[in-house]
Amino acid sequence: MTQLLVTTTENIPRHPYEVLGEVFGLTTQSKNLVRNIGAGLKGLVGGEIKDYTKMLEESRDVAVNRLRDNASAMGADAVVMMRFDTGSISQDMQSVAAYGTAVRFINTDSTDTNA
Numbered sequence: 001m002t003q004l005l006v007t008t009t010e011n012i013p014r015h016p017y018e019v020l021g022e023v024f025g026l027t028t029q030s031k032n033l034v035r036n037i038g039a040g041l042k043g044l045v046g047g048e049i050k051d052y053t054k055m056l057e058e059s060r061d062v063a064v065n066r067l068r069d070n071a072s073a074m075g076a077d078a079v080v081m082m083r084f085d086t087g088s089i090s091q092d093m094q095s096v097a098a099y100g101t102a103v104r105f106i107n108t109d110s111t112d113t114n115a
Contacts, residue, residue: 004068024099025066027042029059031089063098076102
């Protein structure tokens with residue numbers, strides 16, 4: 001199966017479509033205690049906290065895959081206008097939501113047999 005197209009744009013060149021509805025994917029993740037302590041120490045000296053960056057990248061990927069699953073279950077060919085929303089639930093938990101509009105491509109090939 002080809003992976004369902006997800007785009008941040010409204011239009012897909014050469015692919016007119018009909019709107020099926022909104023779709024989303026959501027995940028909430030946290031790092032373990034040892035990594036949280038390490039991140040806290042890194043916070044004292046400054047710089048990128050790579051464990052949290054990795055956690056957000058993983059969260060993003062999970063959220064987009066869940067968005068694709070949701071759209072596929074609706075019979076979609078693609079998701080347009082995909083966006084992310086993130087938020088902290090607590091000091092060590094992060095949620096990521098991916099959302100957009102599920103669409104189905106319209107076949108514009110019209111062959112008139114009466115011509």
